[in-house]
Amino acid sequence: MQLLFLLEQVVNGLVLGGYYLLIALGLSLIFSVGGVVNLAHGAFYALGAYASLEIAKFLGFGPAVALSPVAVGLLGILFERFFLRRFYTADPILGLLVTFGLAMIAEQAIRIIWGAAPLPASMPQGLKGSVIVGDFIFSRYRLLLIAIVAAVLTGIWLLLHKTSFGRVVRAGIQRPDMVAALGIRLQPYMTTIVVLGVAMAALGGALFAPIALVYPAMGAEIITVAFVVVVIGGLGSFWGVVLAALLVGVVRGVTINFVPAAGEASIYILMFLVLLFRPRGLLGERIEKFE
Amino acid sequence: MHQDEKDLAADAGRRKVLKAGAALAGAAALGFPAIVRSQSDTIKIGHLTPLTGFLGALGQYAVLGIRMAEEEINAAGGVMGRRIELVSEDSVNPTTAATKAQRMYEQDRVALLLGEINSASAKTIMQVAARNKRFFLSTGARSDVLRGADCNRYTFHMDIPVTVMVNAEGQGLERDGLVKGRQVFYLTSDYLFGHDLAKAAKRFMAEHGATTVGDELCATDVTDFSPYLLKIRQAKPTLVATNLGGNQVTNFIKQYAEFGLPYAVAGFNLNTADAWAAGPGNLSGIWPTVWHHHIDTPGTKAFVAAFMKKHGKPPENHAWIEYVSLKVLAQAMNEIKSTDNDKLIAHLEKQPQFDLLKLRKGYFRSWDHQMQQEAFTFTVKKPGTYKEAWDFLAFSAAIPRPDQPLELLAPTKAQSECKM
Numbered sequence: 001m002q003l004l005f006l007l008e009q010v011v012n013g014l015v016l017g018g019y020y021l022l023i024a025l026g027l028s029l030i031f032s033v034g035g036v037v038n039l040a041h042g043a044f045y046a047l048g049a050y051a052s053l054e055i056a057k058f059l060g061f062g063p064a065v066a067l068s069p070v071a072v073g074l075l076g077i078l079f080e081r082f083f084l085r086r087f088y089t090a091d092p093i094l095g096l097l098v099t100f101g102l103a104m105i106a107e108q109a110i111r112i113i114w115g116a117a118p119l120p121a122s123m124p125q126g127l128k129g130s131v132i133v134g135d136f137i138f139s140r141y142r143l144l145l146i147a148i149v150a151a152v153l154t155g156i157w158l159l160l161h162k163t164s165f166g167r168v169v170r171a172g173i174q175r176p177d178m179v180a181a182l183g184i185r186l187q188p189y190m191t192t193i194v195v196l197g198v199a200m201a202a203l204g205g206a207l208f209a210p211i212a213l214v215y216p217a218m219g220a221e222i223i224t225v226a227f228v229v230v231v232i233g234g235l236g237s238f239w240g241v242v243l244a245a246l247l248v249g250v251v252r253g254v255t256i257n258f259v260p261a262a263g264e265a266s267i268y269i270l271m272f273l274v275l276l277f278r279p280r281g282l283l284g285e286r287i288e289k290f291e
Numbered sequence: 292m293h294q295d296e297k298d299l300a301a302d303a304g305r306r307k308v309l310k311a312g313a314a315l316a317g318a319a320a321l322g323f324p325a326i327v328r329s330q331s332d333t334i335k336i337g338h339l340t341p342l343t344g345f346l347g348a349l350g351q352y353a354v355l356g357i358r359m360a361e362e363e364i365n366a367a368g369g370v371m372g373r374r375i376e377l378v379s380e381d382s383v384n385p386t387t388a389a390t391k392a393q394r395m396y397e398q399d400r401v402a403l404l405l406g407e408i409n410s411a412s413a414k415t416i417m418q419v420a421a422r423n424k425r426f427f428l429s430t431g432a433r434s435d436v437l438r439g440a441d442c443n444r445y446t447f448h449m450d451i452p453v454t455v456m457v458n459a460e461g462q463g464l465e466r467d468g469l470v471k472g473r474q475v476f477y478l479t480s481d482y483l484f485g486h487d488l489a490k491a492a493k494r495f496m497a498e499h500g501a502t503t504v505g506d507e508l509c510a511t512d513v514t515d516f517s518p519y520l521l522k523i524r525q526a527k528p529t530l531v532a533t534n535l536g537g538n539q540v541t542n543f544i545k546q547y548a549e550f551g552l553p554y555a556v557a558g559f560n561l562n563t564a565d566a567w568a569a570g571p572g573n574l575s576g577i578w579p580t581v582w583h584h585h586i587d588t589p590g591t592k593a594f595v596a597a598f599m600k601k602h603g604k605p606p607e608n609h610a611w612i613e614y615v616s617l618k619v620l621a622q623a624m625n626e627i628k629s630t631d632n633d634k635l636i637a638h639l640e641k642q643p644q645f646d647l648l649k650l651r652k653g654y655f656r657s658w659d660h661q662m663q664q665e666a667f668t669f670t671v672k673k674p675g676t677y678k679e680a681w682d683f684l685a686f687s688a689a690i691p692r693p694d695q696p697l698e699l700l701a702p703t704k705a706q707s708e709c710k711m
Contacts, residue, residue, distance in 0.1 A: 005525055012517050116351035117604070118541065120570030120680060129551035137524055139517070139550045211549050212514050213541050213568060215348055221514065256518035261481045261508035263518065 008136050009253040015142050017249025018149040022204035023222055024229035025156065025241050026197025032173045032236045033186075033193050034088045036095035040079070041201055041226060042219030043106035048072050048202025049209040049218060050114055053121055061124050065206045072202035073195045080194040088190070103219065110216040123210035145207050152200060153242070159196075160238060169193060173236050174285075228267055232274045234284020243282055333376040334369070334630055336361075336617070337401035339388055339416065340431070342381035345511045346408045346537040349609045352564055353408065353431060354379055355602055356610030360617035370624050377617075379406075388412035392419040392427075402630040403427070405616055408537075408609060410434035410484035420445040426632040430616045431609050433560070434487040438661045439702070442709035445632070447639060447660040449616050451581045453484070453559070455666055457491040458700040459690045460559050460579040461499065463668035467577060469530055469555060470496060476505035476528035476554075478519060478543065480536045484560075485509075488534040492559045496532070504528050513539060516546045524552060533558035541568045548573040563607035563684065566669075571683045574671050581666055582608045582649065583686045591648040605681055611648065619645045650689050651697060659709040663697045665689035 023045055030038045048068050055071075056064035083102065087095035127141045160166035172179050172186045179186055205218070212218070225248070233244030248267050255266035274282060338357055340350040361377045369375055378399055382388035388407070395401045396419070404420065405428035407413040413432035420427035421443040429437060430449045433456065438448045451459075464470050475496055479489040485508070493503065505526040507519060523531055531554050535543055540561050547556055548569075561578035584595045584605040594614065598606040606614070622645065624630055627638045639660070644652040653664035668687045677683050691699040 005521070008521055009518055012521055016515055016517060115604075116348065117564060118348050118538075118568035120568055121545075122570040122572050123549070125572070128549060137521065137550070139546075141549050142517075211542075211545050213348075213538050213545075215538070215568070217343060217347060221512070252515075253518045257522065260519070260522075261510060264510040264512050 004135055006254065006257060009257045010250050011136060013250035013253030014246050015138075015146050015249070016253065017246035018146045019204060019208065020225055020229055020248055021242060021245035022149055022152065022207075023201050023226040024233070024245050025153075025238075026200040027223075027226050028230045028233065028235070028241045029193050030084075030197045031230065033169060034084060034095075034190055035092060036084055036087050036099065037092065037227075038084070038099050038197070039096060039223060040099040040102040040106065041198070042221070042223030043103045044072050044076065044198040044219075045201040045205040045222050046110060046216070046219035047075065047106065048205030049121075049214050050110060050119070050205075051202065052206035052209055053119055053214065061210075065203070068206040069199040069202040073199035076195040076198035077191060079198065080191045084194060085187075085190070103223070107216050107219060114216075116216060118213050118215035121209040121214050127210075141211065148203070148207065152203065156196070156200075157238060165189065165192070225267065228271045230281075232271055232281055234278075234281020236285040237281070237283040240281055240283030247282075333374045334371075334624075335376050335378055335399060335401045336620075337392070337395035337399060337404040337406075338377055338379040338613075339382040339391055339395075339404065339406040339412075340379070340613070341383065341407075341409050341412065343383060344537075345539060348568065349408050349431070349537060349562055349564055350381070352607050352610040353406070353613040355598075356606060356613035357406075357617050359598065359601065359610075360614045360621075364617065364621045370621050370630075371628055375617075375621065382407060382409070382412050382416075385409070385411045385415045389415035389419050392416045393423070396420075396423045396425050402624075403620065403632060403635070405620065406430055406613070407432045409482075410437060410487070411482050413437055414441060414483065417441065417443055417446045424632070426635055428616055428620060430612050432484070434484045435491060435702070436483070436487055436708075438659045438707075438709060440708040442659055442711060444636065444711045447655050447662070449612055449619075449662050451664065451666050452661060452701070453488045453491045454702050455700045456488070456579045457495045457559050459666040459668055460492075460557070460577065461495045462690060463577040463579070463670075463687065464557060465499065469557060469577070471500040473501040473530040474504040474528050475501050475530045475532050476523050476526050477503065477507070477532050477534060478523075479506070479508050479534040480539055481508040481510050482536075484536055485534050488559050492532060492534055501530070509535065509539060511536070511539065514542055516543050517550070519543075520546060520550050520552060523554070528554050530554065531556045534560060536560060537562075537565065540565045544569040545573050548575075562609060564609065566684055567607070567681050571677075571680065572674065574683070577668055577670050579666060579668050580608055580686075581664070582611045582647075583667060583669065583684070584611075585686055586649055586689075588648060588650060590646060594648055615645075615647050619647075650693065653697070656698070656701075658704060658711070659707055661701065663701060665691065665697070666700065 027038060027041045051071050052064040052068035055067050083098060123141055129140050130137045131140055168184055169189050176186060229244045229248050233240035251266050251270050252263055256263035340353045341347055342350045365374050380391055392404060395404055403426040407429055408431035410432040413429045416427055427446045429446055433450050433453050435452050435454055438452055477489055479485045557576040558578050566574055595605055623638055627634050639655045640657045642654040642657055644654050647653045647664055649665050651665055653662050655662050669684045672683050672685050
């Protein structure tokens with residue numbers, strides 16, 4: 001029986017990991033391609049949640065979840081054009097500082113526009129409740145969430161591995177100088193990656209709004225976990241981030257099963273151990289330009 | 292470069308970025324001190340409350356409330372004809388709260404200090420107040436130990452302590468048959484306030500015939516409660532009782548509604564703002580509170596109307612408590628015509644009555660410095676029976692009833708561990 005409970009926590013942790021993945025994958029892609037740790041990534045997550053609530057007022061829940069990433073993605077174009085672009089080849093610390101500053105500005109802007117108090121958000125009544133499979137309980141809403149994550153993940157994987165776009169991006173991660181020598185400008189590819197990355201974060205925000213608090217500091221809260229996932233997974237590796245996100249979800253769930261109070265600490269202990277034994281991350285690749 | 296050396300260099304580079312990231316996250320947590328102007332003709336009042344972290348949303352309301360009181364007091368001629376000047380800052384965490392309190396007493400030369408929601412931070416500020424022999428009014432912290440074993444001569448307490456919350460909530464639970472014979476699963480916030488609340492809650496429930504089937508601690512920064520919900524389902528309780536705080540309560544409520552577990556839910560702590568943030572359709576159960584904006588007195592109506600006009604939403608209990616706290620202090624200083632902290636303490640210990648925008652006036656009990664006042668419980672209205680988004684809570688009549696003594700729910704001197 002105890003084993004069954006544990007298995008249930010593992011499965012539940014995988015679901016949560018899928019949601020972490022939505023935020024961490026974009027962070028990892030932007031870092032891999034542009035060399036910038038985008039500390040403003042959480043701000044796009046928060047904006048995604050707030051935008052979805054605004055859109056839901058007029059169009060309802062479904063369209064809000066679909067359109068909010070589009071709106072935030074458009075914002076991502078400006079973000080890349082006017083800020084991120086200047087820091088691809090600069091000292092990493094500069095990109096870190098600028099995106100950190102932007103994250104603070106974004107949080108204050110949200111506070112000014114929508115107020116400091118959390119906004120109420122609910123899911124449609126039909127999505128509430130659980131599905132019981134065997135002895136396992138699944139929230140109906142999270143099943144939908146994980147299906148969306150799987151679809152997005154498949155799309156990104158196909159884009160990176162089965163298209164000429166993806167070949168250039170992957171080559172750009174490893175050898176930007178060679179790509180340039182072949183006469184290919186990486187710039188438009190970078191813009192696309194950033195837009196995709198922040199749109200995924202916004203989708204995460206829109207999807208999580210009905211089940212967690214929507215408030216100005218929500219972005220700062222998620223960026224920490226996303227950062228941990230990227231560090232554990234390793235740079236430049238698609239599957240590294242996937243593995244790390246799922247692992248973080250599972251470790252947290254299993255820890256809560258045994259030592260509830262240590263649930264949140266467990267993911268940092270995991271990061272510590274991974275950095276100790278595999279400083280490159282679980283599946284991190286050797287990337288020439290970061291060496 | 293040799294391969295190993297190169298690897299080392301790469302690690303060092305990555306570590307640098309990681310370290311910088313961690314340092315930046317740390318800098319965000321420290322917050323920034325307010326710009327302090329010094330004017331000798333004003334009375335400076337120090338105010339600390341959490342504006343970030345899991346209690347930040349409540350602290351934001353507290354600031355709105357105290358700023359409004361500041362404006363009104365100054366518009367009405369200030370204190371002893373002098374303007375008051377509020378120095379209000381984010382208290383961040385217990386350590387930073389203590390540092391800032393010391394700085395406010397010493398360098399900013401505030402006449403006195405008030406504020407806090409986080410019981411752990413209130414505790415460290417209380418220690419600073421005692422060390423400096425200066426006045427501190429703890430406004431929103433509810434832990435029993437603050438006015439019990441840890442009480443000191445220099446600190447007064449405005450909010451209801453957890454024992455009162457538990458006793459008020461207990462009355463509501465008993466009325467609805469949710470105590471006797473119930474198998475209870477407790478979910479408790481893992482810090483001073485949560486532990487204190489859980490202790491009082493379990494004592495009450497055990498004394499009234501309930502048993503415990505589960506008892507789990509949650510870190511204050513838990514956002515996702517799904518692993519806990521699975522544990523609750525495994526334990527099959529007949530009542531889920533929460534001792535959570537701030538953002539935790541809202542997140543728990545939303546996810547409890549998401550999973551749609553069939554067990555009755557209630558809790559010993561929920562601020563009105565947390566309930567509003569959960570959104571209609573998500574909240575259920577019975578909860579205690581110290582104040583609500585439907586209390587039928589002229590003073591309450593005027594305050595609620597002015598707040599609504601200014602901020603477009605009604606005040607919740609932390610906006611209210613900060614507002615009345617500053618008003619109470621201004622009134623007391625006007626009465627004694629001094630900002631001298633010892634005189635103020637002596638005056639308040641005489642138990643003068645203060646209007647708290649409730650049905651009955653309140654007073655600080657002389658031997659534990661605890662404000663004696665009414666409490667309330669609330670349940671959730673059925674969908675379609677309310678109009679405004681913040682109108683979905685149905686509040687009980689005041690507890691204790693008008694014919695009962697005001698100290699009915701508070702610990703007695705024999706039960707209290709406070710020795711000044």
